[in-house]
Ligand code: NAD
Protein backbone atom coordinates (compact mmCIF):
# COMPACT_ATOMS: atom_id res chain seq x y z
CA UNK A 450 0.00 0.00 0.00
CA UNK A 451 1.07 3.55 -0.69
CA UNK A 452 0.62 6.71 1.38
CA UNK A 453 0.52 4.70 4.63
CA UNK A 454 2.38 7.40 6.59
CA UNK A 455 -0.45 9.87 5.98
CA UNK A 456 -3.80 10.43 7.66
CA UNK A 457 -6.20 7.82 6.22
CA UNK A 458 -3.46 5.42 5.08
CA UNK A 459 -2.05 5.09 8.61
CA UNK A 460 -5.55 4.40 9.97
CA UNK A 461 -5.87 1.66 7.36
CA UNK A 462 -2.53 0.17 8.50
CA UNK A 463 -3.57 0.14 12.17
CA UNK A 464 -6.97 -1.39 11.49
CA UNK A 465 -5.85 -3.88 8.87
CA UNK A 466 -3.01 -5.26 10.99
CA UNK A 467 -5.36 -5.59 13.97
CA UNK A 468 -8.18 -7.26 12.01
CA UNK A 469 -6.23 -9.66 9.78
CA UNK A 470 -2.99 -11.62 9.57
CA UNK A 471 -1.99 -9.66 6.45
CA UNK A 472 1.55 -8.47 5.91
CA UNK A 473 1.74 -4.86 4.73
CA UNK A 474 4.46 -3.02 2.89
CA UNK A 475 4.00 0.75 3.09
CA UNK A 476 5.54 2.80 0.29
CA UNK A 477 5.52 6.50 1.18
CA UNK A 478 7.54 9.45 -0.06
CA UNK A 479 7.26 11.24 3.30
CA UNK A 480 6.21 14.58 1.87
CA UNK A 481 5.42 17.38 4.34
CA UNK A 482 2.09 15.54 4.91
CA UNK A 483 3.51 12.11 5.74
CA UNK A 484 5.51 11.04 8.78
CA UNK A 485 6.60 7.70 10.14
CA UNK A 486 5.37 8.78 13.56
CA UNK A 487 1.85 8.03 12.29
CA UNK A 488 2.93 4.36 12.31
CA UNK A 489 4.58 4.43 15.76
CA UNK A 490 1.76 2.41 17.37
CA UNK A 491 1.97 -0.32 14.76
CA UNK A 492 5.76 -0.54 15.04
CA UNK A 493 5.66 -0.46 18.87
CA UNK A 494 3.50 -3.59 19.13
CA UNK A 495 5.55 -6.72 18.34
CA UNK A 496 2.42 -8.54 17.09
CA UNK A 497 1.88 -5.98 14.34
CA UNK A 498 5.46 -4.76 13.81
CA UNK A 499 6.44 -8.20 12.51
CA UNK A 500 3.91 -7.82 9.68
CA UNK A 501 4.73 -4.25 8.68
CA UNK A 502 7.54 -2.97 6.50
CA UNK A 503 8.19 0.65 5.58
CA UNK A 504 9.86 1.80 2.37
CA UNK A 505 10.49 5.47 1.67
CA UNK A 506 9.98 6.18 -2.02
CA UNK A 507 7.91 7.83 -4.74
CA UNK A 508 5.03 6.05 -6.49
CA UNK A 509 6.10 7.83 -9.68
CA UNK A 510 9.51 6.06 -9.54
CA UNK A 511 9.17 2.81 -11.52
CA UNK A 512 12.46 1.41 -10.20
CA UNK A 513 11.13 1.51 -6.63
CA UNK A 514 7.56 0.48 -7.44
CA UNK A 515 8.28 -2.47 -9.78
CA UNK A 516 9.97 -4.87 -7.31
CA UNK A 517 7.51 -4.04 -4.52
CA UNK A 518 4.48 -4.73 -6.71
CA UNK A 519 6.08 -7.97 -7.95
CA UNK A 520 6.07 -9.35 -4.39
CA UNK A 521 2.56 -8.09 -3.50
CA UNK A 522 -0.88 -9.78 -3.73
CA UNK A 523 -2.70 -6.46 -4.02
CA UNK A 524 -1.92 -2.76 -4.36
CA UNK A 525 -3.84 -0.10 -2.45
CA UNK A 526 -3.07 3.45 -3.51
CA UNK A 527 -3.67 6.09 -0.84
CA UNK A 528 -0.72 8.26 -1.94
CA UNK A 529 -1.66 11.72 -3.22
CA UNK A 530 -1.13 15.37 -2.64
CA UNK A 531 -4.38 15.91 -0.76
CA UNK A 532 -4.91 19.60 0.03
CA UNK A 533 -7.10 21.64 -2.33
CA UNK A 534 -5.68 25.01 -1.22
CA UNK A 535 -2.12 23.89 -2.00
CA UNK A 536 -3.25 22.71 -5.46
CA UNK A 537 -4.46 26.24 -6.10
CA UNK A 538 -1.04 27.66 -5.13
CA UNK A 539 0.90 25.10 -7.28
CA UNK A 540 -0.43 21.96 -8.97
CA UNK A 541 2.72 20.25 -10.34
CA UNK A 542 3.14 17.70 -7.53
CA UNK A 543 -0.57 16.90 -7.66
CA UNK A 544 -0.29 15.86 -11.29
CA UNK A 545 2.97 13.99 -10.83
CA UNK A 546 1.62 11.83 -8.00
CA UNK A 547 -2.07 11.77 -8.96
CA UNK A 548 -1.64 10.97 -12.65
CA UNK A 549 1.93 9.85 -13.43
CA UNK A 550 2.23 8.01 -10.11
CA UNK A 551 -1.00 6.10 -10.74
CA UNK A 552 0.21 5.21 -14.22
CA UNK A 553 3.47 3.84 -12.80
CA UNK A 554 1.51 1.65 -10.36
CA UNK A 555 -0.77 0.37 -13.14
CA UNK A 556 2.18 -0.49 -15.36
CA UNK A 557 3.88 -2.30 -12.48
CA UNK A 558 0.73 -4.37 -11.83
CA UNK A 559 0.50 -5.19 -15.54
CA UNK A 560 4.18 -6.18 -15.79
CA UNK A 561 4.08 -8.31 -12.63
CA UNK A 562 1.00 -10.17 -13.89
CA UNK A 563 2.60 -10.77 -17.27
CA UNK A 564 5.73 -12.15 -15.56
CA UNK A 565 4.11 -14.60 -13.10
CA UNK A 566 0.53 -15.05 -14.34
CA UNK A 567 -0.90 -13.85 -10.97
CA UNK A 568 -3.78 -11.35 -10.74
CA UNK A 569 -3.15 -8.45 -8.36
CA UNK A 570 -6.11 -6.27 -7.47
CA UNK A 571 -5.38 -2.53 -7.56
CA UNK A 572 -7.57 -0.32 -5.38
CA UNK A 573 -7.45 3.39 -6.15
CA UNK A 574 -8.50 5.64 -3.25
CA UNK A 575 -10.37 8.54 -4.83
CA UNK A 576 -12.69 11.27 -3.62
CA UNK A 577 -16.20 12.73 -3.85
CA UNK A 578 -14.55 15.87 -5.25
CA UNK A 579 -14.39 14.26 -8.71
CA UNK A 580 -18.17 14.87 -9.04
CA UNK A 581 -17.68 18.61 -8.57
CA UNK A 582 -20.12 20.75 -6.63
CA UNK A 583 -23.52 19.08 -6.07
CA UNK A 584 -26.19 21.71 -5.48
CA UNK A 585 -29.06 19.26 -4.80
CA UNK A 586 -29.53 15.50 -4.44
CA UNK A 587 -26.69 13.00 -4.20
CA UNK A 588 -24.00 11.81 -6.62
CA UNK A 589 -24.17 8.23 -7.86
CA UNK A 590 -21.22 6.26 -9.19
CA UNK A 591 -22.34 6.54 -12.84
CA UNK A 592 -22.66 10.33 -12.75
CA UNK A 593 -20.31 12.35 -14.95
CA UNK A 594 -17.05 13.58 -13.47
CA UNK A 595 -16.83 17.36 -13.19
CA UNK A 596 -13.75 18.25 -11.12
CA UNK A 597 -13.32 21.96 -10.39
CA UNK A 598 -9.99 22.27 -8.56
CA UNK A 599 -6.51 21.15 -9.74
CA UNK A 600 -6.55 18.60 -6.87
CA UNK A 601 -9.88 17.14 -8.00
CA UNK A 602 -8.79 17.15 -11.66
CA UNK A 603 -5.64 15.18 -10.77
CA UNK A 604 -7.74 12.66 -8.81
CA UNK A 605 -10.17 12.33 -11.74
CA UNK A 606 -7.23 11.81 -14.12
CA UNK A 607 -5.88 9.01 -11.92
CA UNK A 608 -9.29 7.34 -11.82
CA UNK A 609 -9.71 7.52 -15.59
CA UNK A 610 -6.37 5.79 -16.08
CA UNK A 611 -7.40 3.04 -13.65
CA UNK A 612 -10.64 2.47 -15.56
CA UNK A 613 -8.79 2.51 -18.90
CA UNK A 614 -6.35 -0.17 -17.67
CA UNK A 615 -9.26 -2.31 -16.52
CA UNK A 616 -10.91 -2.12 -19.93
CA UNK A 617 -7.85 -2.23 -22.17
CA UNK A 618 -5.47 -4.45 -20.24
CA UNK A 619 -7.96 -6.44 -18.17
CA UNK A 620 -6.48 -5.39 -14.81
CA UNK A 621 -8.51 -6.20 -11.70
CA UNK A 622 -9.28 -2.72 -10.37
CA UNK A 623 -11.66 -1.08 -7.91
CA UNK A 624 -12.08 2.59 -7.00
CA UNK A 625 -13.42 4.17 -3.81
CA UNK A 626 -14.74 7.73 -3.64
CA UNK A 627 -14.60 8.82 -0.02
CA UNK A 628 -16.29 11.82 1.56
CA UNK A 629 -14.59 14.55 3.63
CA UNK A 630 -12.71 12.65 6.29
CA UNK A 631 -11.75 13.79 9.80
CA UNK A 632 -10.23 12.23 12.89
CA UNK A 633 -6.88 11.71 14.66
CA UNK A 634 -3.59 12.11 12.75
CA UNK A 635 -4.94 14.57 10.14
CA UNK A 636 -2.44 17.23 9.12
CA UNK A 637 -3.38 20.62 10.66
CA UNK A 638 -3.74 22.27 7.24
CA UNK A 639 -7.27 20.79 6.82
CA UNK A 640 -10.38 22.52 8.19
CA UNK A 641 -11.09 20.36 11.26
CA UNK A 642 -7.55 20.06 12.70
CA UNK A 643 -6.69 23.64 11.65
CA UNK A 644 -9.64 24.98 13.60
CA UNK A 645 -9.07 22.68 16.62
CA UNK A 646 -5.35 23.50 16.96
CA UNK A 647 -5.87 27.21 16.27
CA UNK A 648 -8.76 27.53 18.73
CA UNK A 649 -6.66 25.78 21.38
CA UNK A 650 -4.17 28.66 20.96
CA UNK A 651 -6.90 31.36 20.73
CA UNK A 652 -5.86 32.05 17.11
CA UNK A 653 -8.44 33.17 14.50
CA UNK A 654 -10.39 30.55 12.51
CA UNK A 655 -10.50 31.63 8.82
CA UNK A 656 -13.93 30.68 7.45
CA UNK A 657 -13.97 30.98 3.66
CA UNK A 658 -16.82 33.13 2.31
CA UNK A 659 -20.20 32.77 4.02
CA UNK A 660 -19.22 29.46 5.66
CA UNK A 661 -22.41 27.82 4.38
CA UNK A 662 -20.62 25.31 2.13
CA UNK A 663 -21.67 21.77 3.01
CA UNK A 664 -19.59 18.63 3.39
CA UNK A 665 -20.67 15.09 4.41
CA UNK A 666 -18.24 14.21 7.21
CA UNK A 667 -16.79 10.68 7.42
CA UNK A 668 -14.83 9.45 10.44
CA UNK A 669 -11.38 8.20 9.47
CA UNK A 670 -11.78 4.63 10.79
CA UNK A 671 -14.99 4.26 8.79
CA UNK A 672 -13.20 5.43 5.65
CA UNK A 673 -10.38 2.90 6.24
CA UNK A 674 -12.92 0.11 6.80
CA UNK A 675 -14.79 1.06 3.63
CA UNK A 676 -11.59 0.71 1.64
CA UNK A 677 -11.02 -2.75 3.17
CA UNK A 678 -14.55 -3.90 2.33
CA UNK A 679 -14.25 -2.76 -1.29
CA UNK A 680 -10.82 -4.41 -1.56
CA UNK A 681 -12.27 -7.74 -0.43
CA UNK A 682 -15.80 -7.71 -1.83
CA UNK A 683 -15.95 -5.10 -4.58
CA UNK A 684 -16.65 -6.17 -8.16
CA UNK A 685 -13.79 -5.77 -10.59
CA UNK A 686 -13.94 -2.57 -12.63
CA UNK A 687 -16.46 -0.93 -10.28
CA UNK A 688 -16.51 2.35 -8.38
CA UNK A 689 -17.87 2.66 -4.81
CA UNK A 690 -18.96 5.84 -3.07
CA UNK A 691 -18.10 5.99 0.65
CA UNK A 692 -20.38 8.73 1.98
CA UNK A 693 -20.16 10.33 5.41
CA UNK A 694 -22.50 10.11 8.38
CA UNK A 695 -23.49 13.75 8.66
CA UNK A 696 -23.88 16.64 6.25
CA UNK A 697 -22.92 19.93 7.95
CA UNK A 698 -22.12 23.49 6.93
CA UNK A 699 -18.65 24.75 7.72
CA UNK A 700 -20.26 27.09 10.27
CA UNK A 701 -21.81 24.03 11.98
CA UNK A 702 -18.41 22.32 12.08
CA UNK A 703 -16.79 25.45 13.51
CA UNK A 704 -19.44 25.71 16.23
CA UNK A 705 -19.05 22.01 17.10
CA UNK A 706 -15.29 22.50 17.59
CA UNK A 707 -15.59 25.72 19.61
CA UNK A 708 -18.29 24.18 21.76
CA UNK A 709 -16.11 21.18 22.67
CA UNK A 710 -13.15 23.43 23.49
CA UNK A 711 -15.22 25.97 25.43
CA UNK A 712 -14.00 28.77 23.14
CA UNK A 713 -16.04 31.79 21.90
CA UNK A 714 -17.55 32.22 18.40
CA UNK A 715 -15.59 35.51 18.14
CA UNK A 716 -12.52 33.44 17.10
CA UNK A 717 -14.29 32.67 13.78
CA UNK A 718 -13.41 35.20 11.05
CA UNK A 719 -15.00 35.55 7.62
CA UNK A 720 -12.16 35.68 5.06
CA UNK A 721 -12.13 35.97 1.22
CA UNK A 722 -13.33 32.73 -0.35
CA UNK A 723 -11.33 29.88 -1.89
CA UNK A 724 -11.33 30.35 -5.71
CA UNK A 725 -13.68 27.84 -7.38
CA UNK A 726 -14.95 26.75 -3.97
CA UNK A 727 -17.31 23.77 -4.29
CA UNK A 728 -20.53 24.57 -2.47
CA UNK A 729 -21.60 21.06 -1.53
CA UNK A 730 -20.59 17.41 -1.77
CA UNK A 731 -23.11 14.62 -1.12
CA UNK A 732 -23.07 11.03 -2.33
CA UNK A 733 -25.48 8.08 -2.40
CA UNK A 734 -24.01 5.02 -0.67
CA UNK A 735 -26.27 2.16 -1.80
CA UNK A 736 -23.53 0.35 -3.70
CA UNK A 737 -21.15 0.17 -0.71
CA UNK A 738 -24.08 -0.69 1.56
CA UNK A 739 -24.81 -3.71 -0.64
CA UNK A 740 -21.28 -4.91 0.20
CA UNK A 741 -22.08 -4.55 3.92
CA UNK A 742 -20.42 -1.18 4.65
CA UNK A 743 -21.89 1.97 6.06
CA UNK A 744 -20.30 4.57 8.35
CA UNK A 745 -20.52 3.50 12.00
CA UNK A 746 -19.50 6.78 13.68
CA UNK A 747 -21.91 9.70 13.93
CA UNK A 748 -20.64 13.27 13.53
CA UNK A 749 -21.12 14.30 17.17
CA UNK A 750 -19.25 11.28 18.60
CA UNK A 751 -16.55 11.43 15.93
CA UNK A 752 -15.95 15.12 16.60
CA UNK A 753 -15.75 14.56 20.36
CA UNK A 754 -13.08 11.85 19.86
CA UNK A 755 -11.20 14.02 17.38
CA UNK A 756 -11.04 17.10 19.61
CA UNK A 757 -9.94 14.91 22.55
CA UNK A 758 -7.17 13.36 20.44
CA UNK A 759 -5.71 16.76 19.45
CA UNK A 760 -5.92 17.91 23.08
CA UNK A 761 -3.94 14.81 24.13
CA UNK A 762 -1.38 14.98 21.30
CA UNK A 763 -0.11 18.53 21.38
CA UNK A 764 3.50 17.49 20.55
CA UNK A 765 2.20 15.70 17.42
CA UNK A 766 0.49 18.74 15.94
CA UNK A 767 3.09 21.28 17.10
CA UNK A 768 5.73 19.32 15.13
CA UNK A 769 3.66 19.99 12.01
CA UNK A 770 3.01 23.66 12.77
CA UNK A 771 6.74 24.36 12.25
CA UNK A 772 8.73 26.98 10.30
CA UNK A 773 7.62 25.62 6.90
CA UNK A 774 4.05 25.74 8.21
CA UNK A 775 4.48 29.39 9.19
CA UNK A 776 5.52 30.24 5.63
CA UNK A 777 2.54 28.35 4.18
CA UNK A 778 0.17 29.90 6.72
CA UNK A 779 1.35 33.41 5.92
CA UNK A 780 0.94 32.83 2.17
CA UNK A 781 -2.48 31.20 2.52
CA UNK A 782 -3.98 33.30 5.33
CA UNK A 783 -1.85 36.44 5.94
CA UNK A 784 -3.74 38.80 3.61
CA UNK A 785 -7.03 36.95 4.07
CA UNK A 786 -6.96 37.49 7.83
CA UNK A 787 -5.90 41.10 7.35
CA UNK A 788 -9.06 41.52 5.21
CA UNK A 789 -11.29 39.48 7.55
CA UNK A 790 -14.53 40.56 9.22
CA UNK A 791 -16.72 39.05 11.94
CA UNK A 792 -18.06 35.66 10.77
P1 NAD B 1 -2.42 12.84 3.46
O1 NAD B 1 -1.95 14.07 2.75
O2 NAD B 1 -2.58 12.87 4.93
O3 NAD B 1 -1.43 11.63 3.14
C1 NAD B 1 -0.91 11.39 1.86
C2 NAD B 1 0.30 10.47 2.02
O4 NAD B 1 0.81 10.16 0.72
C3 NAD B 1 1.45 11.09 2.82
O5 NAD B 1 1.96 10.17 3.75
C4 NAD B 1 2.47 11.44 1.74
O6 NAD B 1 3.81 11.40 2.22
C5 NAD B 1 2.21 10.34 0.73
N1 NAD B 1 2.62 10.68 -0.64
C6 NAD B 1 2.35 11.83 -1.31
N2 NAD B 1 2.91 11.78 -2.54
C7 NAD B 1 3.54 10.59 -2.64
C8 NAD B 1 4.27 9.94 -3.67
N3 NAD B 1 4.50 10.54 -4.84
N4 NAD B 1 4.76 8.72 -3.44
C9 NAD B 1 4.55 8.09 -2.25
N5 NAD B 1 3.87 8.65 -1.24
C10 NAD B 1 3.37 9.88 -1.43
O7 NAD B 1 -3.76 12.43 2.71
P2 NAD B 1 -5.07 11.70 3.26
O8 NAD B 1 -6.02 12.72 3.71
O9 NAD B 1 -4.68 10.59 4.16
O10 NAD B 1 -5.62 11.10 1.89
C11 NAD B 1 -5.26 9.80 1.46
C12 NAD B 1 -5.98 9.50 0.16
O11 NAD B 1 -7.39 9.61 0.35
C13 NAD B 1 -5.63 10.48 -0.96
O12 NAD B 1 -5.56 9.77 -2.16
C14 NAD B 1 -6.82 11.45 -0.98
O13 NAD B 1 -7.00 11.98 -2.28
C15 NAD B 1 -7.95 10.52 -0.59
N6 NAD B 1 -9.10 11.14 0.07
C16 NAD B 1 -8.91 11.96 1.16
C17 NAD B 1 -10.02 12.48 1.81
C18 NAD B 1 -9.87 13.41 3.01
O14 NAD B 1 -10.87 14.03 3.42
N7 NAD B 1 -8.70 13.52 3.63
C19 NAD B 1 -11.32 12.18 1.37
C20 NAD B 1 -11.46 11.34 0.24
C21 NAD B 1 -10.34 10.82 -0.39
Ligand code: DAU
Pocket residue numbers: 531532533534575576577578627628629630638639640641643655656657658662663664699723730
Ligand atom coordinates in the same frame (compact mmCIF):
# COMPACT_ATOMS: atom_id res chain seq x y z
O1 DAU C 1 -14.32 15.72 -0.05
C1 DAU C 1 -13.15 14.96 0.06
C2 DAU C 1 -11.97 15.87 0.13
O2 DAU C 1 -12.02 16.50 1.41
C3 DAU C 1 -10.63 15.16 -0.05
O3 DAU C 1 -10.59 14.60 -1.33
C4 DAU C 1 -9.47 16.13 0.17
O4 DAU C 1 -8.24 15.40 0.13
C5 DAU C 1 -9.63 16.77 1.53
O5 DAU C 1 -8.61 17.72 1.76
C6 DAU C 1 -11.00 17.42 1.67
O6 DAU C 1 -11.12 18.56 0.79
P1 DAU C 1 -11.86 19.89 1.24
O7 DAU C 1 -11.41 21.00 0.40
O8 DAU C 1 -13.33 19.68 1.32
O9 DAU C 1 -11.30 20.00 2.74
P2 DAU C 1 -10.72 21.21 3.59
O10 DAU C 1 -10.47 20.69 4.97
O11 DAU C 1 -9.60 21.91 2.91
O12 DAU C 1 -11.96 22.19 3.62
C7 DAU C 1 -13.21 21.78 4.13
C8 DAU C 1 -14.17 22.95 3.96
O13 DAU C 1 -13.76 24.00 4.82
C9 DAU C 1 -14.19 23.53 2.57
O14 DAU C 1 -15.50 23.99 2.28
C10 DAU C 1 -13.24 24.72 2.65
C11 DAU C 1 -13.45 25.19 4.08
N1 DAU C 1 -12.27 25.81 4.72
C12 DAU C 1 -11.09 25.11 4.71
C13 DAU C 1 -9.96 25.66 5.27
C14 DAU C 1 -8.64 24.89 5.26
C15 DAU C 1 -12.37 27.05 5.33
O15 DAU C 1 -13.46 27.66 5.38
N2 DAU C 1 -11.25 27.60 5.90
C16 DAU C 1 -10.04 26.95 5.87
O16 DAU C 1 -9.06 27.52 6.39
